[in-house]
Amino acid sequence: MKILVHDSGHAFPIQLSRHLAGRGHEVVHLYAASMAMPRGPVAPRPDDPATFSVRGLSLGRPIEKYSYFRRVLDERAYGRLLAREIEAVRPDVVLGGTSATDVQAAAVAACRRLGIGFVFWAQDLNAVAIDRLLRRRLPVIGALAGRYYLGLEARLMRQSDAVVVISDDFVPMLESWGVERRRLHVIENWAPLDELPAQSRDNIWAWQHGLADKLVFLYSGTLGLKHNPDLLLQLAHRFADRPEVRVVVVSEGLGADWLHERSNRVPNLILLPYQPFERLPEVVATGDVLLAILEPDAGAFSVPSKVLTYLCAGRPILAAMPPENLAVRVIARAGAGFTVAPDDEAGFLAAAKRLANATVDERKILGNNALDYAHKTFDIRAIGDRFEAILAAARHA
Numbered sequence: 001m002k003i004l005v006h007d008s009g010h011a012f013p014i015q016l017s018r019h020l021a022g023r024g025h026e027v028v029h030l031y032a033a034s035m036a037m038p039r040g041p042v043a044p045r046p047d048d049p050a051t052f053s054v055r056g057l058s059l060g061r062p063i064e065k066y067s068y069f070r071r072v073l074d075e076r077a078y079g080r081l082l083a084r085e086i087e088a089v090r091p092d093v094v095l096g097g098t099s100a101t102d103v104q105a106a107a108v109a110a111c112r113r114l115g116i117g118f119v120f121w122a123q124d125l126n127a128v129a130i131d132r133l134l135r136r137r138l139p140v141i142g143a144l145a146g147r148y149y150l151g152l153e154a155r156l157m158r159q160s161d162a163v164v165v166i167s168d169d170f171v172p173m174l175e176s177w178g179v180e181r182r183r184l185h186v187i188e189n190w191a192p193l194d195e196l197p198a199q200s201r202d203n204i205w206a207w208q209h210g211l212a213d214k215l216v217f218l219y220s221g222t223l224g225l226k227h228n229p230d231l232l233l234q235l236a237h238r239f240a241d242r243p244e245v246r247v248v249v250v251s252e253g254l255g256a257d258w259l260h261e262r263s264n265r266v267p268n269l270i271l272l273p274y275q276p277f278e279r280l281p282e283v284v285a286t287g288d289v290l291l292a293i294l295e296p297d298a299g300a301f302s303v304p305s306k307v308l309t310y311l312c313a314g315r316p317i318l319a320a321m322p323p324e325n326l327a328v329r330v331i332a333r334a335g336a337g338f339t340v341a342p343d344d345e346a347g348f349l350a351a352a353k354r355l356a357n358a359t360v361d362e363r364k365i366l367g368n369n370a371l372d373y374a375h376k377t378f379d380i381r382a383i384g385d386r387f388e389a390i391l392a393a394a395r396h397a
Helices: 011-022 068-089 101-114 126-137 141-159 168-176 204-208 230-238 254-265 277-285 305-313 326-334 345-357 360-377 380-395
Strands: 002-007 026-032 052-057 093-097 117-122 162-165 184-186 215-220 245-250 269-272 289-293 317-320 337-340
Touching (some): 002 068, 011 026, 011 380, 052 068, 093 101, 093 380, 101 117, 101 141, 117 141, 117 380, 162 168, 168 184, 215 345, 230 269, 230 289, 230 345, 254 269, 277 305, 289 305, 305 317, 305 326, 305 360, 317 326, 326 337, 326 360, 337 345
Parallel strands (some): 002 093, 026 052, 117 162, 162 184, 215 245, 215 289, 289 317, 317 337
16 A cells, blocks of 8 residues: 555654555655654654655744644644645555644545545544633633534544544544444554663663752653643652652643743752653653643543653653543553542642652562553554554545
8 A cells, every 4th residue: 555644743653654664565654843742753764664754744833832823824734735745645545643633624635535545543632622722711712613623523533434543432422423433443552662662770861961860750741731730840849858859851832831930949840851752761761750741621532642651661650640541541551650630739749759758679560560561562563453454444445
């Protein structure tokens, strides 16, 4: 097959694209270079299959993430750019994931016009998040806009040849939207183990940042509207009397900016920008405890990929997330750490204290559980089998 894959630039879809190309398919992987976010291994590699190519699509400026009206205009312009690429490449099938609803709309329209199969890879239910956010911020106009996006996303999924969702939690809602169950496939997200090998706690990145001899709580990844950065600030305050403890936040965005404004009064809070993907194994290995946060509104429909990356690091995880979120079940399945509700600050700080006071061996048990789960679950060959079959069926739909 000739396959076009589009996503925001996460590591695991790029691994899938390389894997499918290694099976003999011609794969063009496009990622949203205009979206500011942690980026996976998007640079071409000497050992890439001859049938694989990867490149970024850009508007020539960042997409404005935090201005609603500007973001809508930018995403629609980016969608038109993606549609032109689909027309130029003329693949047999498109796998479209981790994209805004307006971007997906442009891709679906291009595929329908050109007779190309389209598989909607729903990493999130964007319209649900948009609806909740807009109803809260703009009660009247927001409700109308939210209803529009809910209807649009439902229509796009019905028009797709197949829909891949990352959790069984998505299925009842999609069925209520009229998406046929036979076209729905559940494939949980994963992290690319071969590109995120577990590293020693004693590593170069830790020494470069003065963390090799500290007890480190580490947060790595997006820190935006779906997160509560105050939990990280309160964590730093909680351990202010312990000179060996550091709270390290590797992020960019509104939440990181909020922390920067307050960090001068909290000396044990270390703020760093996104790090290159090739340094990520060292970054997460530097954490004695890895942190994840998700707001209550995210519910079941936004599963943070950072939790899957953390599992590969072989470190304990402390997460503040809605109890219905798949990531909470994954951490429990793996026996990899502790989870609390996102509004349970006392519980979050108590769990952090418990992990800080644990012995190295006690934390190591949780970390080993995490790594064992990753090895058992993140098999790209089995994952590739499922995607290959879905894409082949969508091509001949």
